[in-house]
Every structure is written in structure tokens, then in C-alpha cells.
Amino acid sequence: MADNSDNKVKPPERQYPDPAAKLKKDPPTTGHSWDGIEEYDNPMPRWWVWIFIITIVWSLGYWVAYPAWPGIQRATSGVLGYSSRADVAAEISEFEARNEQFFVQLVETDLDGIHDDDELQRFAVNAGASVFRAQCSQCHGTGGAGVQAAGFPNLLNDEWLWGGTMEDIHETIRYGIRNEDYADARWSEMPAFGRDGILSEEEIDETVHFVLSLSDADHDADLAAAGAEHYEMNCASCHGDGGEGDYFIGAPALNTQVWLYGGSYDAIFESIYYSRFGVMPGFAGRLRDAEIRAVAAYVHQLGGGQ
Numbered sequence: 499m500a501d502n503s504d505n506k507v508k509p510p511e512r513q514y515p516d517p518a519a520k521l522k523k524d525p526p527t528t529g530h531s532w533d534g535i536e537e538y539d540n541p542m543p544r545w546w547v548w549i550f551i552i553t554i555v556w557s558l559g560y561w562v563a564y565p566a567w568p569g570i571q572r573a574t575s576g577v578l579g580y581s582s583r584a585d586v587a588a589e590i591s592e593f594e595a596r597n598e599q600f601f602v603q604l605v606e607t608d609l610d611g612i613h614d615d616d617e618l619q620r621f622a623v624n625a626g627a628s629v630f631r632a633q634c635s636q637c638h639g640t641g642g643a644g645v646q647a648a649g650f651p652n653l654l655n656d657e658w659l660w661g662g663t664m665e666d667i668h669e670t671i672r673y674g675i676r677n678e679d680y681a682d683a684r685w686s687e688m689p690a691f692g693r694d695g696i697l698s699e700e701e702i703d704e705t706v707h708f709v710l711s712l713s714d715a716d717h718d719a720d721l722a723a724a725g726a727e728h729y730e731m732n733c734a735s736c737h738g739d740g741g742e743g744d745y746f747i748g749a750p751a752l753n754t755q756v757w758l759y760g761g762s763y764d765a766i767f768e769s770i771y772y773s774r775f776g777v778m779p780g781f782a783g784r785l786r787d788a789e790i791r792a793v794a795a796y797v798h799q800l801g802g803g804q
């Protein structure tokens with residue numbers, strides 16, 4: 499197709515007036531000019547100016563009302579007397595007041611009644627757990643599992659030396675065991691049968707075999723039969739005829755797999771030859787009554803409470 503655009507008649511260009519230009523003129527300029535580019539001198543939007551003024555007024559008020567300006571010793575204190583430290587102190591004392599009510603309740607409640615009150619029991623176990631971590635875990639382990647074969651009993655199981663009722667546990671913690679600090683400390687002493695010459699090494703050897711037989715551990719039946727006599731004469735009064743132990747004097751059961759000092763031949767031989775003398779401090783003078791009750795409740799619910 500032939501290009502005939504040149505033949506077209508162009509309509510005359512129409513000039514439309516700029517409506518904006520009619521309404522207002524360009525704002526004044528700052529008078530600067532860079533390569534022909536000029537800068538308008540527009541006023542700040544009014545909303546912006548107002549916010550600016552309000553923030554200045556606000557900050558003046560804040561400086562007066564609250565601690566604001568750092569000084570050499572301390573900041574200006576502000577007319578409201580606010581201090582974040584006072585806030586924290588108030589929170590702590592509110593918290594303590596709330597706890598105090600539970601502490602009072604703990605002391606007033608019968609030992610066996612504590613676990614009947616869900617809220618009190620929960621408080622006691624939580625408070626007791628933190629006492630335990632601070633005061634008991636170095637000997638009994640953080641979870642109460644004890645230290646195997648070192649004479650620190652496991653508190654998680656059903657095997658007790660001195661009894662596992664709330665009453666028993668509470669008393670153990672209060673006065674401790676075989677310490678010199680409390681006249682009421684739990685006390686008993688197993689004779690050192692070997693060192694003090696009550697039994698010969700041969701007799702002790704036989705007795706060890708009998709003790710091993712009580713928990714069905716490997717043993718020599720003939721030696722155990724001979725040991726049975728020594729046991730009945732020397733040991734049954736404390737450990738029981740069948741090795742069931744005695745809470746009253748803290749004599750461990752010998753007929754279970756749970757051992758305080760170890761259940762090997764050597765460990766048992768040593769227990770009989772030298773005897774053992776496990777010591778635990780008492781806490782009556784170190785902890786508040788409520789704390790002792792709380793930690794007793796904690797130990798009681800660990801698994802072996804009776």
C-alpha cells in the first residue's frame with residue numbers, strides 16, 4: 499500500500515488551558531538554582547507541624563514527671579517519684595506475700611493433710627524442689643537418685659532406711675542421721691565385726707555368702723549354710739530374720755537388689771568387717787519449718803512415698 503500519510507491534512511493543534519495553573523501560581527522558590535533546577539519553598543504540611551509541636555510538649559512533661567536527665571550520682575527523679583527498682587521491689591513483696599500465706603498454711607496443716615490440698619501440695623512440691631536443689635542434691639543427686647555404693651541413698655524408690663511416710667521423712671530431714679548437732683538425730687551403730695574381733699574373717703566370709711543368698715545373688719550354698727548361724731546370732735536382731743531390715747534403727751534390708759554401699763562380695767565383706775556409719779546433717783537450724791515440710795513433701799512424691 500502506498501504511503502500517503504503526507505497527503506493527510508493535519509488538524510490544527512489545539513491549546514487547552516492548564517486548570518491548575520489557573521487556580522494557583524507556582525509556590526515561591528528558595529532562590530537556589532542548580533543547572534536550572536530550582537527548589538520550591540513549600541511550607542511543612544500542617545499535620546506534620548502539629549505532631550512535631552506535640553512531641554516537644556510531651557517530652558517537656560516527661561522530663562518533669564519521670565526520671566530523665568542523668569546526673570553525676572543519679573538521674574533526676576521526676577515529680578511522680580516513679581522508679582523501676584521500686585516497681586520490682588513491689589512485685590517481689592507482693593509475690594512473697596502470696597507465698598507467705600502458703601508457708602503459713604504449710605506449717606499449720608497436718609503433715610499427712612498437705613497432699614489432700616491440691617494447691618498446697620503443688621506449692622510444697624515446687625518450693626521443696628528448689629530447697630532440694632540447693633541443700634540436698636550434692637549428696638542425693640539432683641533428681642534424688644542418690645550416689646550408688648557411696649552411702650547416699652536413692653530417694654526415688656520404695657526402699658527406705660528410716661521409713662518413707664511423711665512423718666518419717668520429715669523427721670529425718672529435721673534432725674539428720676548420726677550427726678553430733680542434734681540430740682534427736684536418728685542414731686544406730688552396726689558393730690565392726692571384723693575390726694573389733696567379734697567374728698573371724700572365715701566367719702565373715704560365710705556370713706557374706708548367707709547375705710548374698712538372701713537376695714538370690716550368686717553364692718556358695720555350703721558356706722551360706724554355715725553363715726546362717728552367724729547371721730542369726732549377730733545380725734538378725736537388727737536386719738530381721740529374713741533380712742527385711744528395720745526402719746526403727748535404720749538397718750537396711752538385705753533381701754533386695756537395692757544396696758546402700760554395694761551388693762558385691764567385697765562391698766558386703768567390707769560392710770560387715772568395718773561396719774558403716776552414714777551421716778546426714780540435720781536441717782532444723784538451717785531451714786524454716788515450712789521449707790522442711792515442703793522438701794519432705796517433695797521427697798515423698800518422688801516415687802517411694804508411703
Ligand code: HEC
Nearest residue numbers: 633634637649650651658659660661670675748776777778
Ligand atoms: C552431706 C550429705 C547429705 C546431705 C546434704 C543431705 N543428705 Fe540426706 N542422707 C545422707 C546420707 C549419708 C543418708 C543415709 C544415712 C544412713 O546411712 O542412714 C541420708 C538419708 C536421707 C533420708 C533417709 C532415706 C531413707 O531411706 O530412709 C532422707 C529422706 C534424706 N536423706 C533426705 C534429705 C534431704 C531432703 C536433704 C536436704 C534437705 C538431705 N537429705 C541432705 C546424706 C545427706
Ligand code: HEC
Nearest residue numbers: 687688732733736748749750757758759760769774775776
Ligand atoms: C545394731 C544393729 C546392727 C547389727 C547387729 C548389724 N547391723 Fe548391719 N547395718 C546396721 C545399720 C544401721 C546399717 C546401715 C549403716 C549406714 O546406713 O551407714 C547396716 C548396714 C549393713 C550392710 C550394708 C547394706 C547396704 O545396703 O549396703 C550390710 C551388708 C550389713 N549391715 C550386714 C550385717 C551383717 C551381716 C550383720 C551381722 C554380722 C550385721 N549387719 C549386723 C545395723 C546393724
